[in-house]
Amino acid sequence: xxxxxxxxxxxxxxxxxxxxxxxxxxxxxxxxxxxxxxxxxxxxxxxxxxxxxxxxxxxxxxxxxxxxxxxxxxxxxxxxxxxxxxxxxxxxxxxxxxxxxxxxxxxxxxxxxxxxxxxxxxxxxxxxxxxxxxxxxxxxxxxxxxxxxxxxxxxxxxxxxxxxxxxxxxxxxxxxxxxxxxxxxxxxxxxxxxxxxxxxxxxxxxxxxxxxxxxxxxxxxxxxxxxxxxxxxxxxxxxxxxxxxxxx
Numbered sequence: 001x002x003x004x005x006x007x008x009x010x011x012x013x014x015x016x017x018x019x020x021x022x023x024x025x026x027x028x029x030x031x032x033x034x035x036x037x038x039x040x041x042x043x044x045x046x047x048x049x050x051x052x053x054x055x056x057x058x059x060x061x062x063x064x065x066x067x068x069x070x071x072x073x074x075x076x077x078x079x080x081x082x083x084x085x086x087x088x089x090x091x092x093x094x095x096x097x098x099x100x101x102x103x104x105x106x107x108x109x110x111x112x113x114x115x116x117x118x119x120x121x122x123x124x125x126x127x128x129x130x131x132x133x134x135x136x137x138x139x140x141x142x143x144x145x146x147x148x149x150x151x152x153x154x155x156x157x158x159x160x161x162x163x164x165x166x167x168x169x170x171x172x173x174x175x176x177x178x179x180x181x182x183x184x185x186x187x188x189x190x191x192x193x194x195x196x197x198x199x200x201x202x203x204x205x206x207x208x209x210x211x212x213x214x215x216x217x218x219x220x221x222x223x224x225x226x227x228x229x230x231x232x233x234x235x236x237x238x239x240x241x242x243x244x245x246x247x248x
Contacts, residue, residue: 002222004029007075007126011058011115012085014041016184017134017213021082023049024214025221030080033071058085058111059103068118078122080221083112083156084134092145101148108152113159123172130221131167131174133160137240139178139232157232164230173229175220180236182208204237 008025012018014036022032026049034053036042042053052074056067071078087107089100116123116131123129138150139157157176164174181198183191191198191207198207216235219225234240 001029002218002224003080006030006079006221007033007077008080008082008221009033009035009071009075009078009119010082010084011035011111014038014045016186017179017182017210018082018084019045020210020214021084021217022051024211024218025080026051028218028222030221033075035067035085058115059087059106061106061110061114064111064114065118068115071119072122076122077125078119078129079126080130080132081116081119081123082132082134082217082221083115085111086134086136086153088146088149090145091148093147104148104152105155108149109155109159112156116163120167120170120172123167124170127171128223128226129172130225131160131163131172132177132217132220133157133174135160135176135178135232137178137180137234137236139176141240160232161230168229173225175225175229176232177213177217177220178232178234178236179213180208180234180239182210182213184210201242202237202239203241204239206237208235208237 008030010018010022013022013034022034022045026032032051034042034046034051037057039055046053054070056063058064087104091100133156135157136153139153143150160174160176199205216233
């Protein structure tokens with residue numbers, strides 16, 4: 001129960017890593033506000049963990065503001081903010097699509113900055129809040145045919161480092177959490193078709209399960225990491241250490 005009595009907001013928590021974190025944080029004693037666009041899944045998860053669901057499309061700045069307002073009313077003290085929601089749209093640069101880039105930028109970067117800023121009163125009220133921005137190993141590792149996603153994750157990583165400096169005097173820690181290849185509903189078909197390749201590429205010999213992302217995130221959210229800010233915790237089974245991995 002390392003998060004007993006803590007209030008947490010997790011964006012993109014209706015499936016995948018976000019849903020696993022919502023369940024894991026609830027087991028550790030936190031009261032969790034589940035965010036997502038899928039109201040059916042969101043209400044189901046909130047009911048399962050004894051939490052709350054708030055819907056919003058983070059690509060729409062007005063809805064980001066509404067999400068923040070709803071949280072501030074329901075939760076004047078916010079101890080944990082996990083900016084997990086993200087959009088990945090494969091886009092070879094020869095087929096550059098500005099609308100795709102703008103969508104990824106809006107959700108992966110702009111919404112994080114806007115939401116975190118709007119929630120500063122609740123985060124400051126905690127006195128020892130933890131903001132965790134879920135980036136990716138592609139925060140630093142380029143990914144062919146995916147420049148838009150990679151650049152937004154790199155930008156998010158730098159945002160975290162900058163905010164860590166600025167917000168530390170306010171009692172707010174900010175860190176990056178960078179997963180590698182994790183099997184989720186979204187990518188399960190790809191994982192199934194390429195298990196042998198992933199086993200070869202990843203030193204750990206396999207793709208991670210979403211449940212394996214819980215403990216690292218709990219560490220960053222808990223008092224166990226009270227002196228950790230501006231850092232990037234990578235959970236990738238050594239994936240990012242390989243020099244040769246992808247081919248365009």
